[in-house]
Amino acid sequence: MDPWPPTAHPGSTAPPDATAHPGSTAHPGPTAPPDAADPAFDPPTQNLARVHAPDPFDLNPRRAPVAGYRVPDVPESAWSVDTRRSTLLSRGALLCVLLVQAVLTLRLGGSVFQDEALYIASGHYELANLLHGTPLPVDFADYFSGHPKLYPVLAALVDDRLGLSGVRFLSLLFLLATTALLYASTRRLFNARSALGAAALFAVVQPTLTLGRLATYDGAALFLLALGLWLVVRTGRLRVPAVLLAAPPIALACGVKYAAALYVPTLVLLAVLTAYRQRGARTLLRGVVLGLGVLALLGVGYALSGPLGGITSTTTDRAHGGDPASRLLDHSAQWGGLLVLTAAGGSIAYVLRARMVEMPWVRGSTPGRWRRALLGVLLTGTAFLAPAYQIHLQTEVSLFKHVGFGLLFAAPMAGLGMSRLIGPHFRNPQLGIMLFVLTLVLGMVQAQNAFSWPDARGPATYLRTIVDRKGLYLAEESEVPAYLLRDRTGWNQWVNTTFFPYTAKDGKRYEGADPAGFAAAVRDARFDAIMLRGGVTPEVDAAVEKALRGNPHYRLTGRFPTTTSSGDSVYRIWVKQ
Template identity: 30%
Template sequence: AGTQFLGAFATFDALALFLLALAAWLGVRSADCQPWPRAALLITSGLTLAAANAVTYATALFTPVVLVTVALAAWRKRGGFAGLTALPPVLGSWCAAVIAAVTAGGQQYWLGITSSTLSRPHSDVPVATVLHSAYVWTSLILVLAVLGAVLATRETTRGVVLPAVLAVAALLAPAEQARLHTTVGLQKHVVFGAWFAAIAAGYAMARLSRVDPGTGWAAVMALPIAASTLFGSMGQATGLFKVWPDAEAAVGVLRSAIHSHPGHYLAEDYDVEAYYLQAEASWQRWSSTYYFSYQGGPTGTPSYRAAIDSHYFSLVILDFGDTGATDTEIVADMRRAGGYYVLGRTGRFTIWASRAAAPGR
């Protein structure tokens, strides 16, 4: 369901998944090459992995999975020493690219990484809810992947650990978000782990096919997968899509409101508004309810309060979604500061406007 959901949008998540898969593929393919081509592929794998991390910071969680997968692939083909020597080129090029990106981006870039990924605030969603949601979205692949890991223990060849590593990848995002007690972005993040787990699931199906060389087993395996896709995943993907509020009406109101309220604007997912209203206002004039620092001050609540007190924002668009607690604080700050009024409501969106002129506008 998550793959179908991500495939419906032109967002960074699909690109990050592609780069993560490409990094793993390049590393695994290097095991079949001669020394120099192998080194080139391993270095390229590390650079591609760093690119995936830059596109979506959450993919850094799967960096160890790629490294272990590449090492085990080399070990399976060429022995333990080859597995060890495969790591330095991948890890070295990845580290070099990450350090270069952080250095070039500067303090604000590093602050963005830490605030959105490394130091994400905890929420209050029960652990059972997080794990149940993740299982609903990945159940078939996860069950088959675990089966593949169990069947691999019966093998006597090298690399029998690989299916287990791939299966564990499907558990990383749910475990991390269970630690944070949040389901924000979980429907996207489980897809990254599911890509690895799908390989272990494929291994399980290949092992099952050895039981009977006839055509009967193909139908036995195909039917539940087809049924799960048609009657489960497609409905789940539609449900995930409808969770997001329809911004069309809100954008229509904002198109005229921006002309009568020039300045800076605050919105939860401002990239939607900024994209459709780029002719009316540049994206630099938009701020998010996920992260904000006013005039170099402390991030979060103090900056929102200070900006609202000075009427820095001409328009504030709230839908009480992923940052509902922050949205509630912002509404309280606007009422306390005065000079803000509700310009309009469209669906889940409430648009507030400032009556006062911000300094330097």
């Protein structure tokens, strides 16, 4: 920053003139700085005696003030050239980030995932029910972790025309839009340099790349949360009722994926911290209005949709697993630890100093230290919500997806941390490049490992010659063949190895996932075909294989090897004689 008092512009030959236009070649005359020790001195309300020329290295020169001062209003024409240039630079850089994200996402490939098959197939049944009144084979709302008539129906519509690739491309569009909204939100909170850092880091982490290629409702829910985040930040300088614009996308995100409700308190508190025009109780009023608006919309949605058993069975009262907390912490740190660590550094730097010295052009006062500290704690701390909840449940199921929701909120502080790491006037660009490259490499490798599961297309092609509309079929991941063979079989013809109540021929009743019940059904020749791979339900698999040994009703007719990042396995198919 230029020393005080200011001197004439290097290219100026005329003496300083206090009435000179800000765009002229001479700066206004020097004025002694106000005395900070004077009790009457109020930094946020003081005006600088002159306007500095925009820094060509700052991508958003109109938005950064000298800490403790307010820059007087300047005619728009005085900034037009630099604003157009900085806007083009920042948008061009954002497009490059989005291109990198798209390329890294599209390189992931494979057969249909179990969750993808489940949601798309259910969407077809829900769509038939809505359009033609066809009875549902099962009440999907009883165990889905999102409303079955929202994303699954949209996925089914796309699947009808473009297939699985089209539904996956829809997820990519959702994630690209999420990154763009993150950029816009961070730019509004801080500046363009921090916004580019946030977008660059978020775009290449494992959850972002994976969710951009998965045909599940996580991508849609993340996009809606990002839209709500942007609207909360965007309306921060408007009147209190304007924050209600963020209520519909936030409520819809909770409907698309119930776990998104975990982040509603963060958005409500953010509405309070970004209430720039309000003071005192009116600041809290903004959060109250948003919270009540979201609750009202959720209440209306629940009343119209009826009972949703999946809210309790998969979200609020989910069965506890047996995964140790150490493993969940380790995997969470691998998938998002670097971004969160950068966000923590950015939060600390933001508390210590609101702005770097090369950014003296934002109009308006700097948020107080307490507000800055609360903003950093809120955004960075949100990244720990999903890991903490799953540690409570002791389950790693879907953790690789859920981590990404928290990273969306930590990314603005990570972008600020990256900006501070680079320093004023791009003093240390190599540090920012190293951070981005390390995040990118880790994200690529981790996404490739996460986007890896057994390829069931070969076994499904073979089963197509066997199945019909009358049989009953057993498969560990029954959703995959049910989706791939939905033109030849119905949903209820497929049984998975996690739940099968059965009454044996001897009259004995077996409930749930009792391995003995599956073994009894095999001995009674209840299934017309059995497909096992191993690894999903080892106890049930062992019981079924034991019942198949020497069983005259079944014959092993097919073996299909498959490879994943976890190792090799073999699909084995037995057909009833």
